[in-house]
Amino acid sequence: MPQGTEAPASTTAEGPTSHTQNQDMEELVSRMERLLEQAPKPTGTYGYTRAEQIAALHKLREPFDQREVRYKPQPYCKSCTSQKTWPKVCERHTEIKCQRCNGQKVTEAHICLKYIGHAEATNRLLNVDPFWDWKPLALDQNSLPQYDGHRGLWIRLTVCGVTRIGYGDATGKDGANAVKEIIGDAIRNAGMRFGMALNLWTSSDLQVLEPGVELAPELAAELGGPTRERKTDNQAAARSNPAAVPTASEKADGAAAGLLLDRLMGQVRDGWNNELILTQVKGEAEKRGVIDEKVQGPTQEWTPFRTLLMVRIAELKQAAPGGNSGNSGQAAA
Known part of the structure; x- marks a missing residue:
């Protein structure tokens, strides 16, 4: 019997066989997929995998129309x-x-x-x-x-x-x-x-704020609106008075108050001609401690939130049937 070297199993005198290396890999992957489909699902999850649970539950958090x-x-x-x-x-x-x-x-x-x-x-x-x-x-x-x-x-x-x-x-x-x-x-x-x-369920839109990070003006405008008075720059304050630089906690509180004020000012714009809405906004602003913050009104002038609301409420009362023009100045004081 000849002692010559035998040809590899994957080849013949006519060339490569149909079972190439790529085809073997595809068959292995196909077998693995079939095994995964037949494998039992995790117990206690009603047939959902962990990935399916996360994807489905994420839909619960989508904003409502x-x-x-x-x-x-x-x-x-x-x-x-x-x-x-x-x-x-x-x-x-x-x-x-x-x-x-x-x-x-x-x-x-x-x-x-x-x-x-x-x-x-x-x-x-x-x-x-x-x-x-x-x-x-x-x-x-x-x-x-x-x-x-x-x-x-x-x-x-x-x-x-x-x-x-x-x-x-x-x-x-x-x-x-x-x-x-x-x-x-x-x-x-x-x-x-x-x-x-x-x-x-929150009093204002839920926002994740890192301590010391302020909202960009364009983001503040997207969240609702008005411009509110900016405080002194931190670096300038540090140079003049290091103790005046706000802490991380103070910055977070200020950001939360700013978001609240933005939301209330958005309600003011929507209800500018509605005395009841403005009265409700005034009450919430007093309760939440932002009534004396300065805001930019329709005339683009900075004024305390309290003054803006009281003046407009007085104007609406005066314009209403039976309104008394003599009470306008007192109501706005």
């Missing part, structure tokens, strides 16, 4: 809220019909809070996970949801295999309507733990 956002009144006057009879309005304030809050009758000493209704929240959950579910944290002796001592309900909300706890109540309601309100409130509250409509 402005047409889905509603408003409800939130009184800030303790005397008004402590009234025993309806309407809950103290002697220092008057009752108004707030057009933004669906025409509800409420004390003028309130702010209009944005929120998402039960239908909108349910629609978002269904879009993210058609199999989402909620369960009460405890059951009573009749196997019905167990309420706590405040007539509130704790629930577990499960979305894409992730479960988080929420709480709901129906202050001021009773009967069957209260039950539905409690469930809807609990679902929205638990949804907020996933980041759903989280920006609406």
